[in-house]
Amino acid sequence: MKMNLPRLPVFDAKWVRVLGVNVRYFRLGKGAPIVLLHGLGESSTIWAYNIVQLSKNYTVYALDLPGHGHSDKPKWRYNLNISVDFLSSFLSTLNLERPHLIGSSLGGMIALETAFKQPNQLGKLVLVDSAGLGKELPFFLKIMTLPLVGELMTIPTKAGFRFLLKQVVANPHRIPNDLIESLVQERNRKGNKQSMLRILRSSVNIRGIHGHLIDLSRLEHLNVPTYILWGREDKIFPSSHGKNAAMRLPRGRLTVLNDCGHWPQIEKHREFNRLIIDFLK
Numbered sequence: 001m002k003m004n005l006p007r008l009p010v011f012d013a014k015w016v017r018v019l020g021v022n023v024r025y026f027r028l029g030k031g032a033p034i035v036l037l038h039g040l041g042e043s044s045t046i047w048a049y050n051i052v053q054l055s056k057n058y059t060v061y062a063l064d065l066p067g068h069g070h071s072d073k074p075k076w077r078y079n080l081n082i083s084v085d086f087l088s089s090f091l092s093t094l095n096l097e098r099p100h101l102i103g104s105s106l107g108g109m110i111a112l113e114t115a116f117k118q119p120n121q122l123g124k125l126v127l128v129d130s131a132g133l134g135k136e137l138p139f140f141l142k143i144m145t146l147p148l149v150g151e152l153m154t155i156p157t158k159a160g161f162r163f164l165l166k167q168v169v170a171n172p173h174r175i176p177n178d179l180i181e182s183l184v185q186e187r188n189r190k191g192n193k194q195s196m197l198r199i200l201r202s203s204v205n206i207r208g209i210h211g212h213l214i215d216l217s218r219l220e221h222l223n224v225p226t227y228i229l230w231g232r233e234d235k236i237f238p239s240s241h242g243k244n245a246a247m248r249l250p251r252g253r254l255t256v257l258n259d260c261g262h263w264p265q266i267e268k269h270r271e272f273n274r275l276i277i278d279f280l281k
Helices: 080-093 106-117 139-143 149-153 158-168 177-187 192-203 216-221 239-248 269-280
Strands: 014-018 021-028 033-037 059-063 100-104 125-128 226-231 252-257
Touching: 014 080, 033 080, 033 106, 080 106, 100 106, 106 125, 139 149, 149 192, 158 177, 177 192, 216 239, 226 239, 226 269, 239 252, 252 269
Parallel strands: 033 059, 033 100, 100 125, 125 226, 226 252
Antiparallel strands: 014 021, 021 059
């Protein structure tokens, strides 16, 4: 039985040039700005069921990060500092003042690092099954960092995407076909596979996430109101990452959603949207 989700909404794409990179983004609504940051190998499509609801109270910006979706695929080293510099430039280029950042997985790690470096320039922070809050990582991501192995594993196939879907959601059969087709098409875009591997290998090796990217002690000094949302059945990053992080935050809140994996913004989109709006108020 499919999840009761509407068909994918259609938005008018906008483009902006940031640090020499052409970036696709969507803008909808009025009010204080919210910037949505997706995870590795994804795109702004991952927020398809959140943009309209959030835009009723805010101006929502959902972008394809460099190396993803329809944005350019620069041959950067893709370390965390470059990602933060890009995001900061994106915000300043669009003249976004004190935006709220909502980051999922890789996007959560970028949003969190931005909050550490520029706490007075942001509104609130939401981390959704975020990377960078613990060392555990599934084996298939570790071996993707090996030469040739990663290239073979990322050859776009329906079987490969079905395997991935089982890792990222609690109930794959609930994900609508039009969303799956859209994500597959974007993964098949020229350069996406190479960029995804380059980004993954910049922060992960066969032993796991690079140690310098995990420093939970810094959370005790983060003076940005922060909300951590997690799927209890997440197979990519266990919910213990979110719980451990929330205990260290001086201005933190945590919600763990049952029967939900790595994509609560899709699997529990109605509850997700409600919780986000309540927090931002």
